[in-house]
Amino acid sequence: MKCADLAANLTEFLEGGLDDDAETEALEHLASCDRCEMVLAQTRSVLDLSSRHGRLSLEPAERADLLERILDTRRTTR
Numbered sequence: 001m002k003c004a005d006l007a008a009n010l011t012e013f014l015e016g017g018l019d020d021d022a023e024t025e026a027l028e029h030l031a032s033c034d035r036c037e038m039v040l041a042q043t044r045s046v047l048d049l050s051s052r053h054g055r056l057s058l059e060p061a062e063r064a065d066l067l068e069r070i071l072d073t074r075r076t077t078r
C-alpha cells in the first residue's frame, strides 16, 4: 500500500469499514511510515471532534486536505 492509497482509505480505516485484507495492508503501511502515522493521529483527533458535534465522517474538503497533506510531506523535505 502507498501513502496515497492509505489516505484514500483513511476514514474507512478509522471507522472500521475496510475489509480484513485492506486493513492489514493499512496497518503494515502505518507501521513503516511515520508520516502516515502522524496524519492518522491528526485525522483521529478531527474525527473525535466531529463525533462530539454529532458528525462522524470527514467532509470531502477535509478528506482532500488530508490527502494533500500526505502528498505534500512526501514531496517536500522538512
Ligand SMILES: [Zn+2]
Pocket (backbone or CB within 6 Å): 002, 003, 006, 029, 033, 035, 036
Ligand atoms: Zn505513508
